[in-house]
Amino acid sequence: MKTHKVAVIAGDGIGPEVLAEGIKVLRKVEALDGNMKFDFTHFPWGCEYYANHGKMMADDGMDQLRNFEAIYLGAVGFPGVPDHVSLRELLLKIRKGFDQYVNIRPVQLLEGAPCPLKDVKREEVDMIVIRENSEGEYAGAGDWLFKGKPEEVVLQTGVFSRKGTERIIRYAYELARKEKKTLTSISKANALNYSMVFWDQVFEEVGKEYPEVKTASYLVDAAAMFFVKQPQRFQIVVTSNLFGDIITDLGAAIAGGMGLAAGANVNPERLHPSMFEPIHGSAPDIAGKGIANPLAAIWSASQMLDFFGYNDWGRAVLKSIEKVMVEKKTLTPDLGGTSTTSEVGNAVIAALAGISKPQC
Amino acid sequence: MKTHKVAVIAGDGIGPEVLAEGIKVLRKVEALDGNMKFDFTHFPWGCEYYANHGKMMADDGMDQLRNFEAIYLGAVGFPGVPDHVSLRELLLKIRKGFDQYVNIRPVQLLEGAPCPLKDVKREEVDMIVIRENSEGEYAGAGDWLFKGKPEEVVLQTGVFSRKGTERIIRYAYELARKEKKTLTSISKANALNYSMVFWDQVFEEVGKEYPEVKTASYLVDAAAMFFVKQPQRFQIVVTSNLFGDIITDLGAAIAGGMGLAAGANVNPERLHPSMFEPIHGSAPDIAGKGIANPLAAIWSASQMLDFFGYNDWGRAVLKSIEKVMVEKKTLTPDLGGTSTTSEVGNAVIAALAGISKPQC
Numbered sequence: 001m002k003t004h005k006v007a008v009i010a011g012d013g014i015g016p017e018v019l020a021e022g023i024k025v026l027r028k029v030e031a032l033d034g035n036m037k038f039d040f041t042h043f044p045w046g047c048e049y050y051a052n053h054g055k056m057m058a059d060d061g062m063d064q065l066r067n068f069e070a071i072y073l074g075a076v077g078f079p080g081v082p083d084h085v086s087l088r089e090l091l092l093k094i095r096k097g098f099d100q101y102v103n104i105r106p107v108q109l110l111e112g113a114p115c116p117l118k119d120v121k122r123e124e125v126d127m128i129v130i131r132e133n134s135e136g137e138y139a140g141a142g143d144w145l146f147k148g149k150p151e152e153v154v155l156q157t158g159v160f161s162r163k164g165t166e167r168i169i170r171y172a173y174e175l176a177r178k179e180k181k182t183l184t185s186i187s188k189a190n191a192l193n194y195s196m197v198f199w200d201q202v203f204e205e206v207g208k209e210y211p212e213v214k215t216a217s218y219l220v221d222a223a224a225m226f227f228v229k230q231p232q233r234f235q236i237v238v239t240s241n242l243f244g245d246i247i248t249d250l251g252a253a254i255a256g257g258m259g260l261a262a263g264a265n266v267n268p269e270r271l272h273p274s275m276f277e278p279i280h281g282s283a284p285d286i287a288g289k290g291i292a293n294p295l296a297a298i299w300s301a302s303q304m305l306d307f308f309g310y311n312d313w314g315r316a317v318l319k320s321i322e323k324v325m326v327e328k329k330t331l332t333p334d335l336g337g338t339s340t341t342s343e344v345g346n347a348v349i350a351a352l353a354g355i356s357k358p359q360c
Numbered sequence: 361m362k363t364h365k366v367a368v369i370a371g372d373g374i375g376p377e378v379l380a381e382g383i384k385v386l387r388k389v390e391a392l393d394g395n396m397k398f399d400f401t402h403f404p405w406g407c408e409y410y411a412n413h414g415k416m417m418a419d420d421g422m423d424q425l426r427n428f429e430a431i432y433l434g435a436v437g438f439p440g441v442p443d444h445v446s447l448r449e450l451l452l453k454i455r456k457g458f459d460q461y462v463n464i465r466p467v468q469l470l471e472g473a474p475c476p477l478k479d480v481k482r483e484e485v486d487m488i489v490i491r492e493n494s495e496g497e498y499a500g501a502g503d504w505l506f507k508g509k510p511e512e513v514v515l516q517t518g519v520f521s522r523k524g525t526e527r528i529i530r531y532a533y534e535l536a537r538k539e540k541k542t543l544t545s546i547s548k549a550n551a552l553n554y555s556m557v558f559w560d561q562v563f564e565e566v567g568k569e570y571p572e573v574k575t576a577s578y579l580v581d582a583a584a585m586f587f588v589k590q591p592q593r594f595q596i597v598v599t600s601n602l603f604g605d606i607i608t609d610l611g612a613a614i615a616g617g618m619g620l621a622a623g624a625n626v627n628p629e630r631l632h633p634s635m636f637e638p639i640h641g642s643a644p645d646i647a648g649k650g651i652a653n654p655l656a657a658i659w660s661a662s663q664m665l666d667f668f669g670y671n672d673w674g675r676a677v678l679k680s681i682e683k684v685m686v687e688k689k690t691l692t693p694d695l696g697g698t699s700t701t702s703e704v705g706n707a708v709i710a711a712l713a714g715i716s717k718p719q720c
């Protein structure tokens with residue numbers, strides 16, 4: 001019997017509602033499998049905590065999290081707390097503090113998922129975006145000079161280290177080699193004359209070690225266009241923190257919507273906990289109504305199963321999500337249904353029970 | 361008889377082919393109107409010039425351009441010259457050097473233009489993006505430290521000045537007020553904790569002077585998503601240099617493709633020449649084949665007519681483009697036709713002749 005310690009930070013808005021369903025699904029996997037156990041510990045951090053304590057997490061929050069194998073996160077951010085406070089002091093702090101430098105975001109149109117694009121076949125939207133997750137444009141470096149004066153000037157500095165750039169690009173090459181897929185780098189060297197020239201250089205250099213991997217390189221503006229016009233151009237994508245942020249939301253748009261977009265924040269060396277989260281926000285407008293789509297949170301749970309080494313269970317959960325979508329009987333309003341968050345969770349569990357126990 | 365001095369920089373790849381058609385259209389307007397004249401001067405700058413002279417433009421290039429009212433630019437960039445050289449030393453140099461701080465990019469689905477989105481009505485894709493065009497992420501500031509060492513680190517600094525940020529935001533508010541449209545700011549303060557916090561603050565501050573203008577604010581990732589899911593959310597958009605770059609290519613994708621995307625680089629004070637260009641690149645793969653779509657270049661010419669004060673002619677040219685697209689008889693391959701660049705130019709001219717002389 002293997003036990004996996006998971007820290008749960010349900011966070012704000014719809015976070016708790018969608019995570020509850022993900023946890024239900026994980027509990028179901030536990031029951032069906034019989035040889036693994038999840039040990040969940042809940043942390044009450046987020047914007048409500050901030051309202052009461054003036055901070056987003058406990059002072060020793062990172063220490064409290066340190067010994068978990070994984071963190072399962074709902075959503076962070078709520079009106080009343082400035083975003084650059086709530087996000088930088090919780091979500092981004094964890095990503096960076098635990099060196100979760102790989103952000104893995106599947107952009108894959110599941111069977112039954114709606115696609116806003118004409119003339120695109122389901123199997124043509126099928127990529128994995130590897131986003132740099134620890135530095136780059138998100139380094140938080142900058143300055144704000146001559147405040148309030150006419151000469152006021154604000155600087156925001158992206159920081160691209162050799163180590164940080166090389167390791168994410170290498171991770172992507174490894175994945176592309178393993179999966180025998182084309183690796184596409186997205187950058188913008190024609191305008192960002194330091195960072196992206198460096199990025200392109202590292203992409204080429206590291207590529208020499210992977211002569212068997214087919215590569216391509218796109219400017220971020222062209223990539224955004226082709227995500228919409230010809231998503232089949234992309235298989236494995238590697239890109240910077242900011243560009244990854246933008247193109248994965250765009251990816252979510254073409255692959256069923258934010259209600260279906262999952263992300264894993266991974267420290268591949270497993271020196272620190274990795275974190276799994278739906279990439280949608282806290283959606284204050286629908287929070288508490290029980291209508292949030294839990295499928296992104298459940299997909300993240302499936303990524304967690306992969307990370308723990310239960311790839312068959314990970315796949316089974318994904319198949320169950322697909323089954324629920326194909327049946328179209330139990331969907332939340334964002335996917336055109338009338339079901340509640342919890343009904344959708346139950347439908348996934350029912351589908352899972354119907355899938356014969358995978359070989360783990 | 362009013363004369364307008366226009367510098368023509370046809371540039372690389374398909375640049376000369378598409379500009380030739382734009383110039384034909386402007387000559388037709390000249391003939392039909394009878395009260396204006398265009399005085400075109402051609403400059404041979406670009407990547408071929410670079411190959412022969414080791415520079416993208418003449419040493420006194422900016423001085424040579426200074427006394428023109430407008431610059432009509434084709435495309436810049438060709439394999440063999442690194443993009444960050446070709447672009448920074450010609451296109452970006454002109455934008456910045458002539459303080460063309462407003463980049464006006466219509467994202468408008470013309471009648472007859474193809475749209476890759478299901479469930480979107482033509483009139484729902486109808487916005488104008490006002491992109492900051494002189495500083496921000498494109499400032500070109502940065503550093504490259506410890507080259508080749510393990511501790512190598514590359515910095516790219518976005519520079520957001522009070523003056524630069526305020527003037528672009530103010531320009532957008534003025535436009536929104538004039539057109540009675542909603543103004544949407546696109547930023548990313550939850551991650552870019554200096555520049556975009558400042559941007560949002562200035563957007564709010566300047567907004568106090570325009571109480572009658574309805575506003576909205578989107579994170580760039582969410583905006584990218586909604587461009588695809590609900591483009592009707594956007595009317596006038598104001599955003600930074602880099603975000604504007606990305607979302608206008610995305611805008612082009614939803615509004616008929618790059619063959620239809622035009623941009624004006626304007627110095628509103630008219631202290632320096634303004635520049636009009638299709639926003640597509642030099643497309644080396646199809647250069648010289650006579651199949652490039654000239655409609656973006658012609659649309660830019662229509663923007664130039666607006667800028668010169670001939671709004672009725674500007675509209676007439678746009679109507680002519682629309683007519684050609686609705687007829688579907690004379691289109692280049694990118695729009696599903698079999699016509700040549702020059703045939704499409706001729707079709708626009710024919711359509712223009714058929715439109716009764718507008719009241720100027």
Ligand SMILES: CC(C)[C@H](C(=O)O)[C@@H](O)C(=O)O
Nearest residue numbers: 087091092245279550551581
């Ligand atoms: C909430 C925000 C800071 C975050 C990001 O920009 O990374 C989110 O958009 C994401 O993509 O996970």
Ligand SMILES: CC(C)[C@H](C(=O)O)[C@@H](O)C(=O)O
Nearest residue numbers: 190191221447451452605639
């Ligand atoms: C060619 C490039 C430097 C330019 C930009 O990034 O501004 C182009 O993409 C554009 O949008 O005009």
